[in-house]
Amino acid sequence: MDSFALWDEYRQVVRSYNGGWRIGKGVYCHGYSIMDDLVGNISYMQMVILNVTGHLPERRLADWFEARQICMSWPDPRIWCNQIGALAGTLRTSAVAATTAGVLASDSRAYGGPRxxxxxxxxxxxxxxxxxxxxxxxxxxxxxxxxxxxxxxxxxxxxxxxxxxxxxxxxxxxxxxxxxxxxxxxxxxxxxxxxxxxxxxxxxxxxxxxxxxxxxxxxxxxxxxxxSTVLVSSGVTACYVDTMKRPAETFNALRCEDVIYVGPPPRRVKSRSINYKK
Amino acid sequence: MGVIEDEPQSGHFSVKRRDDIFAEKLKTRIWQEIPSDSNPYLAKACLCHGYELFDLMQNCRYSEVLYLLFRGELPDKDESKLLEQLQIALINPGLRHPATHSAVYAGVGKSDPAHILPISLSVLGGQHLGGAEVEQAMRFLRRACRKPVEFTIQQHILPMLEQQNTVKADIHPVPGFGSHFGDIDPLVNQMARHLQCLPASSKCLTWGMTFTSEIATYNIGWLMTGLAAAVFADLGFQPRAGAGLYQLLCAPGLLAHGLEYANKPLSAVPFVGDEQYQFESEDG
Structure with missing residues (x-):
């Protein structure tokens, strides 16, 4: 057998454990018809858990996760991931860029989030x-x-x-x-x-x-x-919205003197004698 | 699960602020901004590790200033050459690479062009042939190069081969080394031979060349992540910089391919038909 036979099995074909769209027939998720069985009948957090685990949880468990999601995302820009949303707003990024940047920051070893x-x-x-x-x-x-x-x-x-x-x-x-x-x-x-x-x-x-x-x-x-991947998203978006309402670059505005330089003193690039041409 | 307590759990710690002392200002060894005389928010000059930016613009190559930014000193001629050649080696992971592929889908999907790099670089951050593997490979190489390659083969390669002999997928028995699509990657190994001949090549590249010559019999060799890690380590970069440097050096190709598709219709990329889209059960 060729050493690359595994990849040939996956070539020009997409395989899914989840389900997906059968065009003209329906959209399926782990055996459920999304439009017929799920929309209007389950909560968003039930859907999130179904997509992750493949199993539809009971409603109260999804409600517990939703409450936890509210606990974990505050509109306070001093929180590290939220600060990124606020900084994105002050530089006028899109809301999606700001929020995903903050969510990416929450993939952190240091504070409570998905990691x-x-x-x-x-x-x-x-x-x-x-x-x-x-x-x-x-x-x-x-x-x-x-x-x-x-x-x-x-x-x-x-x-x-x-x-x-x-x-x-x-x-x-x-x-x-x-x-x-x-x-x-x-x-x-x-x-x-x-x-x-x-x-x-x-x-x-x-x-x-x-x-x-x-x-x-x-x-x-x-x-x-x-x-828990987007646990902090709501608070990040809130901080973005706040700074978008204010003039650009006013969030955490810093004068030159507000950053202390502790590196080497001024020096000059020595005359270069390097011939880079081959 | 039995009921053990059904009352609200009281007695948790009451919330109070810690007396931690936080810095009053940011500090940096890297960059100094000299305020203009009339507006303290504007800089009239910038210095990188002490070198005035105009001095660097006029007298240095980009690769030299890149090295200076991270290492604090300008590289010598040999170090600069090694870094610059790696920059070219990594400049484009190629369209088939999943990170580049994601850039293409961002482009053709008409995502904001400003998002093409963040999207594709996030994909390039992974532990399989991505930035995370570069960091792990740098940590591995810095330790491994102090010992003979036989030690690593005994410790890591042989046990893994025994466990994996029925698995068809790629193996990375140590970070940065392994098979790619079931074989030794010929281009990466050719690049390694080339870079190892440059004067600034040092312990990690040398060790890696010996190591790969010994493990070739198992159909495993250098991976691009391992090669980048060896060069970064030989140039003195810290492992924690490895993931980001790898992303930085691969970024041009990701952006170029994303932009290549940004003006094309959705039909310019394949959309797999239902007959090729197969639902499967994880249970087999």
Whole structure:
């Protein structure tokens, strides 16, 4: 067999696990007719989850994800991804360019967004495994610290700028109103937070809460990441709209003196004796 | 899943601002702007790592200033030549490359021409033959070149070959090296031989040449990402710069192909018919 036989199988053909458009017949998504079965019958977040996982979730679970989406996107341009939306507005980009730039920025290791949920879910799932094998919440933190320079920097605990997280209380209300039980991951996450508060003066953040809840709903970390791709988009767009209403280059305006130069002193390019011609 | 608690979880940390100290101003080692006498928002002169911009414009090549921007010093003649030849090698990934292909679809789809590069460069950021692989390959090469190639073959190549012997898809047993469409990529390996002969070629390119000569028997060799990584590493660039530099150097070809299609009708690209569009089950 040719070494390139695999690619010949994919040549001039498109294969899809999802479904798609059968022109003149219908549009299909994982076996559902979008126009007949889904439009008007399911929420947008149900559709998002269906597209990622291939399974249509119950409405209340999609509603929980939608509430979480509201929690995670604020119209405050000091937030890093939102600042990019505001800067795009001040340079008069299109709304789509501004929003996608901000969404791209949220693919970050540093703050709560689509990427951090992967590490957050891996942590709490491993932690529950260890807990079920006899470790306490305190043991789990100590073991983490031993492997990470003595610091309890588990994804899902502590956060930049502030201590504590107002979004957890809000999402707890949503959980209760939608009738979700507290599962084993969230129970353990709360136990870990109690130890963190007592010994390290740090609490759980929204990513820790979401990671635990979503683990209890039996999502994989990768699917949770994919459902969360445009988590911050609404706040980014809001910040873009704000700066579009103001004169150009007025957001975060900087005089030359507002940037401190710490590089080498002035110097001259030496006479070049290089002959680049071959 | 059993009910463990059904009351709102109280006792979470109350929210309070940290006492972190943030910088009052931005700082840079790269660029100095001298304010004009009449308007503090306008610069009357700019210096790059101490060199006045007009001095650079009149006395340097683009590749030299590019190197200066990232490394802080102007390159010598040999370093400049190596970088410039890599720039040409990478200038166009070719229309079949998925990143270029995405530029074409942005162009023919009448996306705003300003979006062609952001769209295609995002695609070029991936871990398979993209910027992310360049960064990984730079980290790999900087470690690997301190040891004989036999060590890497024993550690990475042989175990992977044992695991993958039934898989038909490409393998990258270490970042930047592997098969492409099932074989050694002849053009990339020819480029590697050429670049390795240049005077500024150093440890990573040399190690890579020895390595690929040893692993050729397994039908794996240099990938473009590995070659770019070796040159970047030999020129002293940091791995975290690798992804972006790779995107930067490949950008001209992506833009050119995107623009090539920007004036063409939608029918200028294939639209696969329903008979060639196959629904499949993941379960087989």
């Amino acid at each position: 951090t949920i992967i590490e957050g879910m891996h942590f709490i799932q491993q932690a529950l495994h260890d807990y079920n094998n006899g470790l306490t919440a305190d043991d789990i933190i100590q073991e983490f610290c031993a492997q990470h320079g003595g610091k309890p920097t588990m994804m899902g605990y502590a956060r930049p700028i502030a201590k504590g997280d107002e979004r957890i209380e809000a999402m707890e209300r949503v959980r209760l109103s939608l009738g979700f039980d507290v599962g084993p991951h969230l129970t353990l996450a709360n136990k870990i937070e109690k130890v963190m508060i007592e010994h390290y003066d740090e609490g759980m953040n929204i990513n820790g809460y979401v990671s635990a809840f979503v683990s209890d709903q039996e999502f994989s970390a990768e699917d949770a990441n994919r459902i």
